[in-house]
Amino acid sequence: MRLGLNLGYLVGSEDPGGQLRLVRRAEELGFDTVWAAEAYGSDAVSVLAWLAGQTSTIGIGSAVLQIPGRTPTMTAMTAASLDLLTGGRFRLGLGVSGPQVSEGWHGVRFDHPLGRTREYVAIVRSALARETVSHAGDHYRLPLPDGPGKALKLTIVPPSERIPLLLAAVGPRNLELAGEIADGWLAVFHAPEHADDQLAAIKRGLARSGQPDRDFAVVPTVPVVVGDDPQRCADVIRPYAALYVGGMGSRKQNFYNALAVRMGFADAAAEVQELFLSGRQRDAAAAVPYEFIDQTSLVGPPSRIAERLAVIKESGVTSAALLPFGRTVEDKLAMITAVREAYPG
Template sequence: MRLALNLGYLTGRPDPGEVLALARHAEQLGFASVWAAEAYGSDSPSVLAWLAGQTTTIGLGSAVMQVPGRTPAMTAMTAATIDLLSGGRFRLGLGVSGPQVSEGWHGVRFDAPLARTRAYVEVVRAALARETVRHAGPHFELPLPDGPGKALRLSFQPVRDHVPLYLAAVGPRNVALAGEVADGWLAVFVDPSSAAEQLDQVRLGRARAGLDLDGFDVVATVPLSVGPDPDACAEPVRAYAALYVGGMGSREQNFYFSLAVRMGFGDEAAQVQDLYLAGRARDAASAVPYALLERTSLLGDRDRVAAGLARLGDAGVTTCAVVPHGRTLDERLTALTTAAEALELVGP
């Protein structure tokens, strides 16, 4: 199993130089990749292009580039450009986001997300392969049949024949789609004790494509909080968990809430959601059960982190993308060092 760094979103408050310091430290430690996120604030390609010019070896991944936010051709152009600028280090992670962001921010109906994603991937793949792009379907029609447009192909030669493509997925059908059409799966809130069911969905998708798990990258985004007391380490992770379980979506449609329910935390997730949607984010964070955090995070000293990494590896995770928590940059840098040392304890 490899280590990676997930930077999350730029908030606009901390010095962006801290993001660069984390990425460079991860590179020095031998991390395989660094990932940047987007929702309705900072965008991931800008961050990754910035990092591409200031790093040399570490992989650069979008987790994610939002499907409703760009045409598939624009995504292919961006992916090919960052891959060129970085010397072939880019990984294209895609996600459909949710109905609130898709419709409220991008103005794109959140309908048939699986079919839309499948069609989107087909166009992106064709464009990155420098095929003359033609696509007919209800979601994308290229070129338009009733105007002056003509079928085009990417106008420069990408640095690689194949840019690795990942799908962020939470629900079972979307996880299966990742297995079928992508090179990897971007997963969150991975509980090693129940990951087998999700990996079965990946295998189902791979089988549809006539493939197995060989070479498929299972990337788990995992909060990392280092210290002598696991309970205290869980505290800074609570707000992160509450945002996703309680606030990342509506009461009627929140994929992360549904995942928490499937993990056996139905009553607790409902309480977190009630509090969060009532505007009581701090109370919602306090209501997140420690058991959920302990099962889906790396909390404690180096030995506990090593044990958690071992469980993730045994569960089928091939890349652990840690989200370092800490009050200061030095604490977050130290957390990355601890994770690297812990992985050495786990061994090959």
């Protein structure tokens, strides 16, 4: 198992120079990949290109590029360009986002996400293979059948023979799809205690792909707070967990809330969601069970974190993407350094 770094996305007036310091330190520490996200603020591509120009060895990954925000061929162009500019360091992470962002920000209906993703990945793969792209599906048609457009081929050659393509997935059907059509899984709130069912879904997808034993990356984002008291460390992560479990979606459709329910936290998930959606975010954060955070994060002193990393590794994780929580950049630098020292592997 390797270590990685997840930057999330730029928030408010956050200084991007701090992110660069973190990435350069992660590169010094031998981290595998730095991942950048996007929602409806900073986009991942600009951040990754900026970081790539100021690093030399660390992998550069999107976690994720939003499928509703780009055509599949635009994503292929972006992936090929970043791979070319970084000398083969790019990893393409994709996700459907959620109904609020897809429909509210991008103006794209959040319907048939599995079918859309399947077609989207097929087009991206075809373009990156430098095939003449032609697709007649339920969700995408290239070229359009009733106009002057013609089938085209990507004009640049990325150095990677196959750019790694990973899918963000939470539900069982999405996990099966990831196993079938992707090279890896970008996980969130990954708990080793509940990983067997998720990995079983991926294995079903791998079997359906006809290559059940092929290499497949398992890359969870793992929140980190280093300190003497695990309970107090967990308090720092509570607002983040409450945002996802309580606020990422509606009462009827929240993938992260459903995940918490499958993990055995149904009553707490309902309470967190009710409090969050009624505007009581602080109370929602306080209602997140410590056990949920402890199972999905690294909290406590380095010795405890080392023990937990061993458990994460045994659960099938290939790269743990650390998401450090700290008030300052110095705090975050100290945390990723402490985790690296606690995990010499």
